[in-house]
Amino acid sequence: MKKSILGLVAVAAMTVSVSATDYRAEKPAAWTAKTVPAAIEALYGKITPVEGDIKLKAPKVASNGGAIPVSVKTDIPAKSIAIFQDVNPESAVAVFEVPEGTQANFSLKIKMKKSGSITAVVEGKDGKFYETKLSLEVALGGCEG
Amino acid sequence: MKKLILALSSLALIATAVTAEEAKTPATEAAAPAAAATPTEVKMKIKAKEKNGVVKAKVAISHNMLTYDQAKKKGKEANFITHITGTVGDKVVYDASTSQFLSKNPLIKFQFDGKKGDELKITYTQLKGEVFFATKKIK
Numbered sequence: 001m002k003k004s005i006l007g008l009v010a011v012a013a014m015t016v017s018v019s020a021t022d023y024r025a026e027k028p029a030a031w032t033a034k035t036v037p038a039a040i041e042a043l044y045g046k047i048t049p050v051e052g053d054i055k056l057k058a059p060k061v062a063s064n065g066g067a068i069p070v071s072v073k074t075d076i077p078a079k080s081i082a083i084f085q086d087v088n089p090e091s092a093v094a095v096f097e098v099p100e101g102t103q104a105n106f107s108l109k110i111k112m113k114k115s116g117s118i119t120a121v122v123e124g125k126d127g128k129f130y131e132t133k134l135s136l137e138v139a140l141g142g143c144e145g
Numbered sequence: 146m147k148k149l150i151l152a153l154s155s156l157a158l159i160a161t162a163v164t165a166e167e168a169k170t171p172a173t174e175a176a177a178p179a180a181a182a183t184p185t186e187v188k189m190k191i192k193a194k195e196k197n198g199v200v201k202a203k204v205a206i207s208h209n210m211l212t213y214d215q216a217k218k219k220g221k222e223a224n225f226i227t228h229i230t231g232t233v234g235d236k237v238v239y240d241a242s243t244s245q246f247l248s249k250n251p252l253i254k255f256q257f258d259g260k261k262g263d264e265l266k267i268t269y270t271q272l273k274g275e276v277f278f279a280t281k282k283i284k
Contacts, residue, residue, distance in 0.1 A: 023242035024227050031244055067248035088246050089214065097240040099257075103199070107254035111212070111246045 021080075023095040031092050036084045036119050039091040043082055044129060049121055052076055052130025056120045062112070065138040070118060071107040077125040078104040087116035087138075112138050184268060184276040191281035193265045200259035200283050202231065202239070204267050205252045212245040226251065228270040233263050233283075259283055 023043065024031060033039035040047065055073040062068040072081055081104060083093045088111070098104050104122070117135035124130060190205035208226055216223040226247065231239030238257040259265075261283055268278040 021240070021242075022228055067252075069252075071254070085246065089212075090244065090246075092244050093246045094241050094243045097237075099237045099240060101236070101259075102238050102255065102257040105256050106241070107252075108241075109248035109252050111210075111248050 021097055023080075023097075030095075031090060033091055034089065036086050036091045039084055040082070040119075040121055043092070043095065044121070044123060047129045049129040049131035052122060052124075052132065054120055054122055054130055054132040056118065056132050056134045058118055058134055058136050061137045061139060063139045065112045065114070065140055067109040068112055068136070068138070069107065069109050071105070072120045073103075073105040074122050074130070076104070076122055076130055078122045079125050080123045081106065082121045082123075083108075083110070084119045084121070085110065085112055085116055086119070087113045093118075112136075114138050184278045187277045187279055189267060189279035191265065191267060191279060193259075193281055193283040195259060195261045195283050198258055198260065199256055200238075200265070201254070201256050202265060203252070203254050204229075204231075205250060206267075206269060207250050208269075208271070210245065210247055210249045210251065224272050226269050226271050229253065230268045231255070231257075232266045232268070233257075233259055238265070239267075 027043050030039050030043035033042050040049075053075060055071075057071045057073075058068055070083065072083060074081070078098045080095060080097050082095045084091045085093055093110050094108060096106050110118075115135075115137040117133055119131060119133050122130040188207070190203075192201075192203040194201055206226065206229075210225045211219070211221060211223050212225065213223045223245065225245040226243050229239065229241045229243060230237060238259065239253075239255045241253070243251075263283045264280050265283055266278055266280045268276060270276050
């Protein structure tokens with residue numbers, strides 16, 4: 001009985017390692033960083049992102065800061081895409097890995113306490129980093145601090 | 146047998162020591178799950194439609210996404226999704242590490258190469274390590 005439990009645990013552990021990178025486990029500091037540059041450094045190291053062809057979309061004026069639709073899309077062959085904002089207590093919002101066969105085109109809804117800006121960083125397969133920024137107004141903060 | 150129990154208890158001690166350390170710095174979000182949790186099947190709204198070999202997927206997860214500050218105000222524990230994975234068979238088609246700043250009841254959209262009839266499985270992990278999943282056939 002014990003053996004079977006052990007086996008199960010091992011299988012579970014294996015499936016976890018097979019699936020893609022868990023940026024939370026690997027780069028814990030990136031999630032507690034309080035500024036966008038600090039979060040980027042914690043996630044990717046010391047990098048100097050260049051302006052890239054990244055389509056970052058969000059409404060200019062968000063009526064509800066609790067659910068702001070944000071989409072990020074790029075034609076750059078990407079390894080991962082990270083989204084940050086600069087008004088909440090911590091900066092990181094999400095890091096997407098781009099698996100083979102998946103398009104670098106993601107949408108999600110985020111929370112923002114007040115008006116600020118969103119930064120998207122793309123880690124290209126060429127080892128270069130690309131960045132784009134977008135500022136928006138939030139009419140009603142959704143994060144309650 | 147006794148030795149085993151001893152070893153186990155010492156392990157547990159170490160584990161508690163670690164959690165205590167983490168509690169000191171509430172900003173530490175990287176609370177690793179103590180043990181591999183068994184995934185629980187939940188209801189999710191998943192739409193997955195194939196057109197010209199590309200599957201467009203939309204997933205809505207019912208989740209409070211309580212941030213640390215919100216939880217403090219309400220006197221509850223913070224709880225939010227930390228990882229979302231989408232798989233078809235053994236293949237990972239979507240993988241996101243997420244923070245507390247996703248909206249309540251997060252909605253995600255993504256696109257990948259796939260075909261009709263395959264099953265898309267969405268798995269998410271929340272702060273304390275519990276794992277939930279749902280599946281949907283691609284239309």
